[in-house]
Amino acid sequence: MRLPAFIDDLSIEPRVYHEQLREWCRSMRASHPVVFDDESKSWLVFRYEDVVRVQSDYATFSSERSLNRDRRPGPRRDQPSIIELDPPRHRQMRSLLTASFSARTIAEMAPQIEHIVDELLDEVLARKRVDWMDSFANPLPVMVISDMLGMPREKWRQFKAWNDALTSDDEEAEQANKLFTEYFERSIEERRREPRQDILSLLINSEVDGEHLSHDELIGFCFTLFIAGNITTTNILGNAFLCFDAHPETFQRLRGQPELVPSAVEEILRYMPPFRAGPNDLVLGRVAKRDVEIGGEQIQAGEYVQINRLSANFDEQIFPNPEHFDIERNPNRHQSFGHGIHFCIGAPLARLETKIALTKLAQRIKAIHIAEDELPEQVRNSLLFGMKRLFVELS
Secondary structure (H helix, E strand, O other), X not given: OOOOHHHHOOOOOHHHHHHHHHHXXXXXXXXOOEEEEOOOOEEEEOOHHHHHHHHHOOOOEEOOOOOOXXXXXXXXXOOOOHHHOOOOHHHHHHHHHHOOOOHXXXXXXXXXXXXXXXXXXXXXXXXXXXXXHHHXXXXXXXXXXXXXXXXXXXXXXXXXXXHHHHOOOOOOXXXXXXXXXXXXXXXXXXXXXXXXXXXXXXXXXXXXXXXXXXXXXXXXXXXXXXHHHHHHHHHXXXXXXXXXXXXXXXXXXXXXXXXXXXXXXXXXXXXXXXXXXXXXXXXXXXXXXXXXXXXXXXXXXXXXXXXXXXXXHOOOOOOOOOOOOOOOOOOOOOOOOOOXXXXXXXXXXXXXXXXXXXXXXXXXXXXXXXXXXXXXXXXXXXXXXXXXXXXXXXX
16 A cells, blocks of 8 residues: 555645545545555554554554654663553553652642743733744643743743754754753753752652663653653644634634533544654554454564554544534544553643633633634644644634
């Protein structure tokens, strides 16, 4: 099988691109739910139940050695990051972050997040027409994760620039990797001398099997937490505006029924998740540890398997009328945060930030319109689906 030509064309208007993705995935679920892609040399999995199976059965579908380390964001190192570990090591490493990212701990951050949201919205609403990404969707999650890691919030633009370079397909990634690594190394040394009440200090003092984390493991955690802690929320906040612009009645319902905000967040995540549907998502990849049959296809041990979460989110067998954007959809078992042992540890934080942002928006503005004279622009990234620029007019 060869991928359709549009998959790599990031110049396509985002809403058109997303519609083409959905159409392609619908066709693949019906005709080739599990298929071998000749270009990426990997199996692609499209149906919901198969996507869940690959993520759940780590004994068969391993995350170890599944990433091409020359292409993943973060430092080039010998130690694997948490996203490319299987149990028991994965369980040990993830347990270090459980308390910091528990639902209760994240919920206690609500007042702090509300304060940041109010300050950003004050500036946005003073201008009426803004680039939503630059003015709100980018700074909010970067400021929040910076606070959690003990990094200076006021440097969010610098951190965001490094983050974007790391997760882009351009030549600036290596320089950003170097600068970010040097910054994290200085931060680690500062906390060794003077510990603080932040996640980084917690990690430095943590032990696994009686041993402290190595230098590479600490740096890897810093990269993983910072990138995962902001990029998902940024893309959700941008994609939400695409959804509301296409379905303006849903935003009006939120204004009158703010209790619908949590389910609206879940539907945005399902309908327009912050990633693409091509075979380039290295984070979602697995390696078959044994010969296995899935979706009627025989996969050999050692072969690469990639799941398509966007396709799973539109599977007609799971979601009635999946093409309909329904902010009251229940149940909504989307796969946008994953499944199984690698379920996104930052999901409670992303949900809380988005919920607070949408609640405040519904309280303070009457309508959202994407500017007609400047079309939305996608991020230049083969893995992520989000907006680079999104000019909006707020009433």
